[in-house]
Amino acid sequence: MDRSLKRRLEASLSSQLIAPIRQRHDQTEIRIGPGDVTDVLSTLHDSVDLRFEILADLAGVDTGEHMQVVYHLWSETSPDWLRVIVDGLSRDDPRCPSATFLWTGAEWLEREAYDMFGIIFEGNRDLRRIFMPPDYTSFPLRKDFYLPDDAARSPGEGVRHVERPYAPAVVADDPSAGIRRAPAS
Amino acid sequence: MPTRPARTSSRPKTPRPPEQSRSQDDPRIMLDREVTSDLYEPVPPYPTQTEREAEFYTRGDGEMFLNVGPHHPATHGVLRLVLKLSGEQVVDVDPVLGYLHRGVEKICENSDYYHVIDHVDPLEYVSSLFQEWAAVLAFEQLMDVEVPPRAEYIRVLSGELLRIASHTLFMGFLALDLGGLTPILYSFIERDEIVEMLAALTGARMLFNYFRIGGVNGDLNHEFMSRLGDWMSRAAKQTEANTGLLNQNEIFVRRARGVGVMNREMALRFGVTGGNVRASGIPFDVRRAHPYSVYPQLDFNVPTRTEGDALARYLIRMDEVRESIRIIDQCLDNMPDGPVMAKLPRLLRPHPGRAWGAVEGPRGMLGVYAISDGSDQPFRFRIHDPSFMNLEVVPHLLPGNLLADTMAIVSSLDPIMGGIDK
Numbered sequence: 156m157d158r159s160l161k162r163r164l165e166a167s168l169s170s171q172l173i174a175p176i177r178q179r180h181d182q183t184e185i186r187i188g189p190g191d192v193t194d195v196l197s198t199l200h201d202s203v204d205l206r207f208e209i210l211a212d213l214a215g216v217d218t219g220e221h222m223q224v225v226y227h228l229w230s231e232t233s234p235d236w237l238r239v240i241v242d243g244l245s246r247d248d249p250r251c252p253s254a255t256f257l258w259t260g261a262e263w264l265e266r267e268a269y270d271m272f273g274i275i276f277e278g279n280r281d282l283r284r285i286f287m288p289p290d291y292t293s294f295p296l297r298k299d300f301y302l303p304d305d306a307a308r309s310p311g312e313g314v315r316h317v318e319r320p321y322a323p324a325v326v327a328d329d330p331s332a333g334i335r336r337a338p339a340s
Numbered sequence: 341m342p343t344r345p346a347r348t349s350s351r352p353k354t355p356r357p358p359e360q361s362r363s364q365d366d367p368r369i370m371l372d373r374e375v376t377s378d379l380y381e382p383v384p385p386y387p388t389q390t391e392r393e394a395e396f397y398t399r400g401d402g403e404m405f406l407n408v409g410p411h412h413p414a415t416h417g418v419l420r421l422v423l424k425l426s427g428e429q430v431v432d433v434d435p436v437l438g439y440l441h442r443g444v445e446k447i448c449e450n451s452d453y454y455h456v457i458d459h460v461d462p463l464e465y466v467s468s469l470f471q472e473w474a475a476v477l478a479f480e481q482l483m484d485v486e487v488p489p490r491a492e493y494i495r496v497l498s499g500e501l502l503r504i505a506s507h508t509l510f511m512g513f514l515a516l517d518l519g520g521l522t523p524i525l526y527s528f529i530e531r532d533e534i535v536e537m538l539a540a541l542t543g544a545r546m547l548f549n550y551f552r553i554g555g556v557n558g559d560l561n562h563e564f565m566s567r568l569g570d571w572m573s574r575a576a577k578q579t580e581a582n583t584g585l586l587n588q589n590e591i592f593v594r595r596a597r598g599v600g601v602m603n604r605e606m607a608l609r610f611g612v613t614g615g616n617v618r619a620s621g622i623p624f625d626v627r628r629a630h631p632y633s634v635y636p637q638l639d640f641n642v643p644t645r646t647e648g649d650a651l652a653r654y655l656i657r658m659d660e661v662r663e664s665i666r667i668i669d670q671c672l673d674n675m676p677d678g679p680v681m682a683k684l685p686r687l688l689r690p691h692p693g694r695a696w697g698a699v700e701g702p703r704g705m706l707g708v709y710a711i712s713d714g715s716d717q718p719f720r721f722r723i724h725d726p727s728f729m730n731l732e733v734v735p736h737l738l739p740g741n742l743l744a745d746t747m748a749i750v751s752s753l754d755p756i757m758g759g760i761d762k
Contacts, residue, residue, distance in 0.1 A: 180481045181630070182696055209624065210611045211698065212707050214722040225709065225722075227696055229630065236630065236696055260611035263732045271445075281392035286438035286761060289386050296446055 157183060157235040163204055171195050173242065184238040192224075192241055192252045199228060199237070200257050206230050207237055210258040215268035219298045222249040222274055244274065253278035271296035396434050402426055408746065410439050416513065417757025421734070421746070428742050433735040440761035448721040453479055453553060453688040456721065460708075461547040463725065464759040467506040469499050470701035471723075471759070472551040477632060477697030478708040479553045482690040491555035491680040492634045497671040498538060498550065499699075500664040501568075504575075505534040506702035507657040507664075508582065510754050514654055515586055517751040518595050526582050537567040554682030560675075572672075575665050583658045596651040600737040600749035603648055610736075611729045614704025615660065616753055618644045619652035626700035633699075638670050650752035657702075657754075689716050703727050703754050725759035 156178040164176055164185060171194065174186040187195050199207040207228035216223040222244035228237040241251055253276040254261040265276040266285040273294040276282055284291060293300055388394040399405070409420040418439035424432040444463060448456045460475050461468045473495065480487060512527030535545045540563040542550040550557050586592050602612070607620040617624050625642040627635045643659035645652040690712040698707040704726025713719040730753045737749050 179693070180695070182481075182694075184694070208608055211705065212696075212709060212722070212724040214709050214720075214724075216711065216720050216722075227698075227707065227709065227724075229624075231629070234630070236698070238694070238696060257609075258611055259609045259736075260729055260732055263728065264611075267728075281390050283389045283393060284438075286441040288438070289389065295443060296449075300446075 156181070157233045160233040160235055160237070167198055167202055167205065168195060178235070181235055182238055183233075183235045184240065186240045186242050189224075189241055189244055189251050192254070193256075195239065196226070196254055196257055199230075199239070204232060206232050210254070210261060210264075211236065213254065213261055213264035213268065215272035215274050215296070217246070217272055217296065217298045221246055222272060224251045224268065224274060226254070249274040251276055255279055270294075273297070393434070396422075396424065396432055399424070400426075400431075403431055406743075410436075416751070416755055417760075419731075419750075419755070419757050419760075421750075423738075423743070423746065425743060428744075430738045430741055430743060430746060433738045435731060435734060437761055440757050442762065444762045445721050445723055448723075449718055452716045453690075453718065456718065457551060457553075458547070458549045460723065461549055462758055463723065463762065464701065464703070464706070464727070464756050465546060466509055466756060467502050467702050468547050469495075469502050469550060470699055470706050472548070473499060473699045474697050474701075474706040474708040474723075475710075475721075476551045476553050477699060478695045478710040479688075479690070479697075481695035481697060482693055482710055482712050483553065483684075483688065485554045485682050485684065487555055487682060488679045489634070489676045490559075490678045491682075493671050493675050494556050494560060494680060495551060496633055496635070496638070497668060497675075498541060498548075498556075500667045500671070501534050501538060503702045504579075504661050504664050505531045507661050510657055510702075511582065511586065511654065514596075514650075514748075514751045514754075515592060517747040518592055520586070520589065520592060523582070523585050526585065530578065530582065533567070533571050537564055537571065540564040540567060552681060553688065554684045555680045557681075559680050568668075568672075572665070572668065576662070579658075579661050579665070586654070587658075593651060595745075595748060596654060596752065597647075597649060599650045599741065599745050600752060601647070601649045602733060602737060606733070606736070607648070610733050612704070612733055613726050613729065614700070614702070614754075615656040616653055616704065616730050616733075618642065619656045620648035621646040626698050626705050630698065632697075637674075638667055640667050650748050653752045653754075687716055689714060698724075701726060703756065703759075704730060723762060725762065727753075727755040727757075728760045731755045731760055 160183055161176050161178060168185065171187050171191040172185055173188050177184045199205050207230040209229040211227040211229050214225045216225055224241040224244065226239040228239065230237070244251060249272065251274055253265060255265070255278060262279060262281055263285060265279045266282060268274050269276065269282050270284045270286055271294060283289065287295070388397055403424055403426050406423045406425050407420060408423060410418040420436040420439070422434040422436060423430055444459055448459050451459060456475055457472050460471045463471045508527040508530045512524035515523040538548060539545045540561060541558070542548040602616070602620050604621050607617045607622055613624060621644055623642050623644045628642050640663045643656055643663065645656055692712055692714045694711050696707060696709050698705050705724070706726060707724035709722035710718050711720040733753065734750055738746060741749065
């Protein structure tokens, strides 16, 4: 735990934090709203006493109530990993500013988060699917997307699609199966 | 002479349905008459979705598209690169991923904490211990498990062995992509010895499933130690001999030098890690930048270079092999006694929380972000793969180079498609 990092973060970001800074093991965690992403990331990247220059990871998270975008950053000024949680994105139309203005490499990470969660990153010039085929319509890592054959505690329990070769179309079209459609853009 | 009875089948033959009706009913089979010429016409075969995609698929004067892959011996897996060429020169590249996508994250979120370890194994299949390591590191933080020191040393020992195996294989494949056939034979000899050694330790040659939450599965045994001793007695000399095959090869050096130069700023902006970023002059090695396990107690250097070209990326990895041999020596000297597993319940239900574990694999930083909701399955299991980030640079390194250098550049970044496509 890096106490001095906590002080520095509170000094430079105090108005933008929507929850207290949390520290556990070797990680420091801050929470911000989607409106402050650009400002906060720029401050973390450019501020002389922070200098978080390496984007370690960008992940989408579906909590079941709303969406999150989680950044992990590394800086030589601190022995801790910094976790920035962008909280409170609406599940029906999740939108978040893109981080590509600081890290060009975030482009593919954002494409992956879009592919898996449907989070739309505003400002990313190449936001299309990356793993799934371009005509695919669901977002597989959302919590209301159930694995049809292998999920122990889902409504899909006991349904083994591999044994029913002609059924997948029916499963995919049935709204009760809980598979979400892509929002019309 | 007795007559031989006619051969008869004991089972009555079941009548097969006529071919015609089968293929017509089956929506998965496309009949010949349905395949028309316009199926192949548009590039790409759907309306372009983004600004960048539209720009890429607009063909300028004298330009042509060339598909490399998905099945191409030099793409290290099933990667498809759509190249836009002007003569011999690459103008632009659009990598197409997803041919190996298995949804490992979703599978892990639907299996319990112990099972996650064998689901993440096949991601980086030439160095699978490191992906296991990242996962157990995150889980141990979720559960506040303290790993016995002997287990930590065994983890470092087996990990560094596998790093050498992976780098040796990289050397062979890089040379193979540049047209040299010999080094791959030597690197497989070397890799085979290490893999046999690890098979004696873990029970498997490739997908080890060896690390456990709170330790490792099984202590060091006699066969492993005797094989390791044999190998270590000549490892340094053998490594020099193998690298000498390429370092002094004029064709290889002239083809790799100055090709695919990635400068410092570019490496930072793209989130490149591993040997690729250290070849560009940034000493970012998770073992030193953010120490885990017993690495703070070990003495080793982080080699860096400033050229940032394909040759530098190759030389960095060869330097790392020497450092790994040093680490293995120290592990054997300092190996403590004691248990190799912490005491843990059969069913793991960590308290709700979040954890991020990152380790330095042969290709760069492997990370795992795990969220627990208090149940016996991870609520969210995010895998960060270094090859994914390293491959992202390819569209920015290739333009301006010749088609023949494409494979030198892609291969020098050392991507493994199993990890990229997850």
